[in-house]
Amino acid sequence: MQFNEFPDIVFEATGIYSRRLKSFLDWHNYPYTFLNPLAAKKQLDQLRPNKNDLNDAKNLAETQFILARAKSYVQNPIYIELQYMSRFYQQINHDIVSTKDRLHRILQLTFPKIEGLFSATDSPHYWELLTIVPHAIITRRSRQALMDTIQAGISWHIGHERLSKLVDQLMSMGQISAPAVAANSYNVAQVIYYAKRWIELHGTKGDILTAMVDKAKDLPEYSIYQSIPG
Structure with missing residues (x-):
């Protein structure tokens, strides 16, 4: 034509x-x-x-x-890419909330008191501990055995005094917890799965945010947004 x-x-x-x-x-x-x-x-x-x-x-x-409709404005591709990244970021946030909700329900069956171990459950340390101590019965072994298990399983450095205090807290919580399922229940596998899933999602969320900042930092709007308190 x-x-x-x-x-x-x-x-x-x-x-x-x-x-x-x-x-x-x-x-x-x-x-x-x-x-x-x-x-x-x-x-x-x-x-x-x-x-x-x-x-x-x-x-x-x-x-x-x-x-005779006017021609559409063609947006800079970097803004479109940032929109895609922002949507993915929001989706990951949603998945994190869903994962926490599901894990909360399962923990009521395996180790309900452990949710009070830290003041907030947004620390990767808390979620990693759940993969090591997913059931209250684990805290009822010997104190040294529990210390060794945690020390071998965590990925971050923890001093002896802090570890000792953490083990005391866990053992105390284990004593007053009343699990609804046995230690070999498949619910324990679910606790470990959701804890690992949260850690993965949390890492992905951080990666997206870092990539967005790197992509946006040279845009004229970036410094304006950064200047807004909070």
Whole structure:
């Protein structure tokens, strides 16, 4: 098909499906009009009694001669990438909350008192301890055995005095906990799974945030956002 001048390109936003076309046009620097679905509906309501993809495309093309829609603004790709990263960050946050909720329910069966070990349960140390002491019965072994188990299983450095205090707390909590399942219950495997899952998600969340900062730090808006208290 031959054109005397470059044709108008107009299409409706249809979520992730239209993004492929939009990206193709952006990469090749083709101007286009990217319509919000609601705007497109209002413009074509009088023209499409039989709504389908083929009729919509045909009517958009025909009305372009009448409406002469303005070309859409092409956003800097870095902002689009930051939007994708932000959505993934929010998804990871959601997964972290879901993981904590699921683990809370399982811990009521295996070791309910352990949730009071730290003032907050957002420390990777707490979650790593759950993979080592997922059931209250583990705290009822000898004090030295429990100290050795924890010392061998954790990935962070802990002094003897701090470890000793931690073991005393765990043993005290184990004594007043009343598990609803045996130490060989599959619920114990679930505790370990969710604890490891939280650690993984927490690490991914940090990686995304670091990558976002690295990508955004040279943008003009970055210093403005950084100047906002809190």
